[in-house]
Amino acid sequence: MKSPLMTKRRNQHFIWLGAVVVVAVLPLVFGDGYSQTVILTIGLYAIFGIGLQLTMGTGGILNMGHAAFIGIGAYSSAIVTTKGGNPWVGMLVGIVVAGVLAFVVGLPILRLRSLYLAIATLCVALAVTNVLGFWTALTGGQNGVTGIVPFSIGDFSFIDLPSQIYLIWGFLLVAVLIRINLRYSVVGREFEAIKDSDLATSSLGINHGARRLQIFVIGSVIGAVGGSLYATYLSAITPDLFGFPFLIQIFVLVALGGMVSLWGAPIGAIAVVCLHEFVIPVISGGNAGPVEIVIFGVILVIVMIFAPNGLTDQVVSTTRRLVKIARRRRNHDEPSSVTPASKKVAA
Amino acid sequence: MSAPSVLVDAALEVHGITKSFGGNHVLRNVDMSVSPGSLHFLIGPNGAGKTTLFNVISGFIRADAGTVSLFGSDVTGERARKVARQGLARTFQNLQLFASLTVAENVLMALHGQMKGGLPRAMTGLFVSREENREYERAYEWLDRFGLAKYASSMPSDLSYGDRRLVEIIRAFASQPKVVLLDEPAAGLGLSARANLFDVLKELHAGNMTIVLIEHDMKFGMALADEVTVLDVGTRIAHGTPAQVQKDDAVIAAYLGKRSVADA
Ligand SMILES: Nc1ncnc2c1ncn2[C@@H]1O[C@H](COP(=O)(O)OP(=O)(O)OP(=O)(O)O)[C@@H](O)[C@H]1O
Ligand SMILES: [Mg+2]
Numbered sequence: 001m002k003s004p005l006m007t008k009r010r011n012q013h014f015i016w017l018g019a020v021v022v023v024a025v026l027p028l029v030f031g032d033g034y035s036q037t038v039i040l041t042i043g044l045y046a047i048f049g050i051g052l053q054l055t056m057g058t059g060g061i062l063n064m065g066h067a068a069f070i071g072i073g074a075y076s077s078a079i080v081t082t083k084g085g086n087p088w089v090g091m092l093v094g095i096v097v098a099g100v101l102a103f104v105v106g107l108p109i110l111r112l113r114s115l116y117l118a119i120a121t122l123c124v125a126l127a128v129t130n131v132l133g134f135w136t137a138l139t140g141g142q143n144g145v146t147g148i149v150p151f152s153i154g155d156f157s158f159i160d161l162p163s164q165i166y167l168i169w170g171f172l173l174v175a176v177l178i179r180i181n182l183r184y185s186v187v188g189r190e191f192e193a194i195k196d197s198d199l200a201t202s203s204l205g206i207n208h209g210a211r212r213l214q215i216f217v218i219g220s221v222i223g224a225v226g227g228s229l230y231a232t233y234l235s236a237i238t239p240d241l242f243g244f245p246f247l248i249q250i251f252v253l254v255a256l257g258g259m260v261s262l263w264g265a266p267i268g269a270i271a272v273v274c275l276h277e278f279v280i281p282v283i284s285g286g287n288a289g290p291v292e293i294v295i296f297g298v299i300l301v302i303v304m305i306f307a308p309n310g311l312t313d314q315v316v317s318t319t320r321r322l323v324k325i326a327r328r329r330r331n332h333d334e335p336s337s338v339t340p341a342s343k344k345v346a347a
Numbered sequence: 348m349s350a351p352s353v354l355v356d357a358a359l360e361v362h363g364i365t366k367s368f369g370g371n372h373v374l375r376n377v378d379m380s381v382s383p384g385s386l387h388f389l390i391g392p393n394g395a396g397k398t399t400l401f402n403v404i405s406g407f408i409r410a411d412a413g414t415v416s417l418f419g420s421d422v423t424g425e426r427a428r429k430v431a432r433q434g435l436a437r438t439f440q441n442l443q444l445f446a447s448l449t450v451a452e453n454v455l456m457a458l459h460g461q462m463k464g465g466l467p468r469a470m471t472g473l474f475v476s477r478e479e480n481r482e483y484e485r486a487y488e489w490l491d492r493f494g495l496a497k498y499a500s501s502m503p504s505d506l507s508y509g510d511r512r513l514v515e516i517i518r519a520f521a522s523q524p525k526v527v528l529l530d531e532p533a534a535g536l537g538l539s540a541r542a543n544l545f546d547v548l549k550e551l552h553a554g555n556m557t558i559v560l561i562e563h564d565m566k567f568g569m570a571l572a573d574e575v576t577v578l579d580v581g582t583r584i585a586h587g588t589p590a591q592v593q594k595d596d597a598v599i600a601a602y603l604g605k606r607s608v609a610d611a
Contacts, residue, residue: 178470185469186459186479193445193456200443203405204457204522205431214466 019176023169027162036161038277042269043168044230049253049265050175051223057259057310058182058191059215062114065105065121066250068128069220071242072098073227075132075139078237081149088151091228098224099217101128106216110209125247132239144238148231158232168229172266175222180262182218191215245293249276252296255303258310267312357416358383358557359435359526364403364413366396366581373399374410375581381526381574383418384555386548388568388589391578392601397561398440400578401528405437406430418525434525438515438532440561444503450514451499454486457522489521490514493547509540513547526557533564541567569593577601 026039048070055063076094081087101124109120132139139145151158151167158167182188194201194208201208231237249272257268276292284291307314359381366374373396381387391397402408404415406427414423422430436457445453490496493513503511512532519527532548533541541564548571552558562568569575575592577585579601585592592598 181470187466187469189448189452189456190459192447196445196447197443199407199439200445200518201456202407202427203431203437203439203443204459204518205428206456206459207428218466218470 016177019173023166023173026169027165033161036165038273040161040165040168040233042266042273043165043172044226044233044269045250045253045273046172046266046269047168047175047226047229048223048250049257049268050172050179051219051221051226052250052254053219053257053259053265054179054182054222055216055219056254057264058188059212059219060191060195061110061121061212061216062118063121063216063219064118064247065125065128066220066223067242067244067247068125069098069102069223070227070230070246071128071132071239072101073224074231074237074242075145075227076224077228077231078145078148079138081232082145082147087149087228087232090232091151091225094224094228095221099221102217102220103213106213110212110216129239129243132242139239142239144236144241145231146236148235148237150232150235151229164233168233171225171229175225176262176266178218178222179265183262187211187214245289245296248293248296248300252300252303254310255300255307256311258312258314258316260309261312261316264310264312268310356383357381358385358418359387359404359559360414360416361400361404362414362416364400364410364415366399366403366408366410373581374403377413377578377581377583379576379583379586381557381559383557385557385573386552386571387557387559388572388575389559389561389578390563390565390568390575394580395578396581397578398530401437401530401559401561404430405435405528431522431524435528436519436522436524436526437528438512438519438530440530440534442508442511442515444511444515444518446503448503449500450495450503450506451483451486451490453503453514454489454518454521455483457518457520458482458485486521489517493517507540509536509543512536512540513544516544516547516551520551520556524556526559527551528559528561530561531563532560533562533567545571 027036030036030039048066051069052063052066055061055066073091073094076097077087077090080090080093085093105124109117109124112120133142135141150164156163158164182191190201190206190211194206194211198208227242234241252275253265253268253272255268256271257266258264261267275295280292280295283295303311309317357380359379361377361379364374364377365372377396377400379387379389379400389397389400399408403410403413406422406425406429409424414421416422417430417433417435420433422433422435425433445456448456487496487499490499495510495513495517498506498510498514503514506514512535516529516532519529529548533544536544545567548558548560552571560568560571569589572589575586575589576583577592577595577598579597584597584601585595587595
């Protein structure tokens, strides 16, 4: 018997190869600086999105603290590199700090459910942004940090846009790969199962608490990696970059791309960055900031009401259902050779 | 497993279980002893406390008093997942399948305990797929054994209610437990699905598995049972072989209005 598990993996290798090729040619096709900036930003936001998707979609944790973990990654890189440290060390410090904080904070608060958990994670986020804003000696306070050093390997520095795009999209592909692997693993299946029935998972001996904590740490660490890339790209950061408007952007990203769909984060990132770059400037007529947060807020509310699992997932599942209904009708109709036209329309 | 020095003569031993919700005394000093390899039939009118007793045994709720032990090891007050790891599996009165997993994956979930579920492996995708595929085949074999292989890749929602019940039961047995608790597996099934379930339980029981069965269909349960425990408003009113219990006065009184338990 051929296992469908195996087949699933095989199919993905294919998509995978395509994705790598697309990334490789992106900066070549879009030669101008502006397009490249947009592509780079999409890559960054997709990484942020994957982190949030993992905690919210996979782990079922209503996580309002994600922006803070991105901020931790960014500031770790900023602080380490401006004090003469290697950017890779900066990223590593970000990973460790974000991971440890997620673990320490997650241990008590992940016992909470839904809204209480949202409030708890929001408090964590506020605490972190306060530290970033007011621990002036370390973080530069409201003035932030400038002169963040870009990544390099040997003598090669990721300083121009195309090489930054390769770096960021390279990390994005790894993040997507981790996500896909997680979904089609023992662990990923357990997460799906926990969301469906925690009674049944308990009765099979599965430890929810540990799994939720793990996914919270993984999602937060991926956010921190994104933050580290973000900081080295900008070369200067301030604490308000990681505030509430930023969090809303990532929420909209996940809402549009889907909570669970494997390629949802890149799709959502394209949507958010395009809205931000092309749509909102036109609508707002030069007053983008306040208008954007209103528009994103409205989008978030609408999507959450009509497609709580995200727009992409909703479209996919609705299509699947329609196909299923259509197929069932067709099978049903087969015995009679002449099908009334009206029936076909209904299907 | 090192054999305990004391001779264990019960697979599942419930002693003095008492439980009340607020002022509502649901279980009063209940004893139940299930012999290894037997099918133990747990009966009682609606609200007698049968499901609550299952919840206490499987660690979903904590009793106010009393002890539960599995093959001689005390599991009183342990949490559900710990009790499961000690070899207790169960099904639920209201079906608990994983709706977003395929039928085969549902069964595969029961085999997770024996798989290497480490996070680094899961994230990198290394070394997992061979083991997973092997376990998947085992899950598939379980389905095949009960004629459900054709649904391996279907979603539970595509199956009839009876088949979904079967999948939940198969999932419970696939974890290779020492004791299985089945809470009204035949409820809501049509005649043919019921007959099919009967055969399935008979076969599983013949495999020397220890089973505790709650079921309102007396003929169904009595035909399978080796031992019976009868609860009524939280108290054990009778226990023994099917023949003994069916002619017990207290039992007949509890099922008032029915001439005998066998006709209930
Ligand atoms: N979690 C709970 N909180 C409060 N009361 C409960 C709870 N669980 C059960 N009960 C009460 O305990 C009593 C016994 O319920 P239980 O479900 O154990 O009965 P049962 O024998 O399984 O009945 P049935 O045959 O209808 O399934 C009922 O009166 C029920 O209302
Ligand atoms: Mg019950």
